[in-house]
Amino acid sequence: MASTPGTARALICTLELQLDVHVLILSLFSELKIDQKLNEGKTKQIFELVDQPGLVLVQSKDQITAGNAVRKDQMEGKAAIANKTTSCMFQLLQESGIKTAFVKQHSDTAFIAAHCEMIPIEWVCRRVATGSFLKRNPGVKEGYRFSPLKMEMFFKDDANNDPQWSEEQLLEAKLCVAGLTIGQCEVDIMSRSTVAIFEIVEKAWATQNCTLVDMKIEFGVSVKSGEIVLADVIDNDSWRLWPAGDRSQQKDKQVYRELKEVTPEAMQMVKRNFEWVSERVKLLLDPQASSRVVLLMGSISDVAHCEKIRKACASYGIPCVLRVTSAHKGPDETLRIKAEYEGDGVPTVFVAVAGRSNGLGPVMSGNTAYPVISCPPLTPDWGPQDVWSSLRMPSGLGCSTVLSPEACAQFAAQILGLRDHLVWCKLRASMLNTWVSLKLADKKFQACSL
DSSP: OOOOHHHHHHHHHHHHHHHHHHHHHHHHHHHHTEEEEEEEOSSEEEEEETTSTTEEEEEEOSEEEETTTTEEEEOTTHHHHHHHHHHHHHHHHHHHTOOBSEEEEOSSSEEEEEOEEEOSEEEEEEEEOOTHHHHHSTTOOTTOEEEEEEEEEEEOOGGGTOOEEOHHHHHHHTOEETTEEOOHHHHHHHHHHHHHHHHHHHHHHHTTTEEEEEEEEEEEEETTTOOEEEESOOSTTSEEEEETTOGGGOOSTHHHHTOSSOOHHHHHHHHHHHHHHHHHHGGGGSOSSOOEEEEEESSGGGHHHHHHHHHHHHTTTOOEEEEEOOTTTOHHHHHHHHHHHHTTOOOEEEEEEOOSSOOHHHHHHTTOSSOEEEOOOOOTTTHHHHTHHHHSOOTTOOOEEOOSHHHHHHHHHHHHTTTOHHHHHHHHHHHHHHHHHHHHHHHHHHHHHO
16 A cells, blocks of 8 residues: 555654664763673663673663553653663762662663673662552552651562562572672662662652652662672662652653553653653752851861861761860850851851860850751870869750761751751761671671671
């Protein structure tokens, strides 16, 4: 049958689009010296990099799927949207301190990552009951809130619709990935990491008045380091997002899953939702409020102690200001400096560094509504006596005392993290990393003891 002019034009447009895609991929390959294709999934391709051993290129596709690809469609621009979302999310997590495979965004549709062998488990973390959880747990109403978070795992097996696994099944499988046997230690690390990652992403989306309902992630084992890292992608296929906690405003892939009929108009609506997410995900990298720590030292001889506090504050992304003032010798100047930092509205924690008789912390605490921490630079000779001037306060003063410079910075970060999600995220990742290091140390010690 002869084709109509409209059909011919559509065919030409399709061929031109395919040609553009091939040209784009060839240009990427020529820049990076792409080797063999290592893997191809429903929404991405992974290529080995010849001149960068241990790294791969993750190339997104313009394909959207649901139900293990029972439904699949092309969505022009999805590759760029997904890549942008993933790159921002991994940047947020990396800057917080989470170990990931992500290295850097390479182009609009691809990023470079560490070469990993994937652990074939989807880790799902839920804050709100919805979706498949309700089908598997009849009697639970949609909207039920999990505190603590509900953890589930699913074995990646398309032929069997990714069956849910228990921890015992995962342990009994004795998976070996990149030379690492997945045992109790590894399962515990992935489980604890999933919770921390969810809480960081949840905290970030809350700044946009958006509820992170649930999220799925995957881990891999780096072929270079042999350690478990967050891998794969985190994009709008990975979660449920409800603006203002309202399911009717959902912006995630669930909208596509629930389409009764896939029409061009419906696909445009889905694309707008994906674009909405990709635009706002950039905002998650911006601090919601500036903050600072003002270090007041009673003498210039205390500067070394203050530098330890400043260095620790920098690890949380908190700027520090150092000033020299004595509440004993110049109380008027001390109060003038205090007023200088109260007047600009920037959330501030004052840290008083004064030895011998510490009047600096108590005077500050009695004259400001801002939090004050005393971190006295104690010396071995008089330390046991001097510390009491920081610990025993007159009534009506709320000045705390923290002796370790690093712990003082952490306490200040915990205060400021109540308003700045980026500081809070660094604290949360630090907690996880401390726990993981202890877990790995115990595993190593046990291996040496056997």
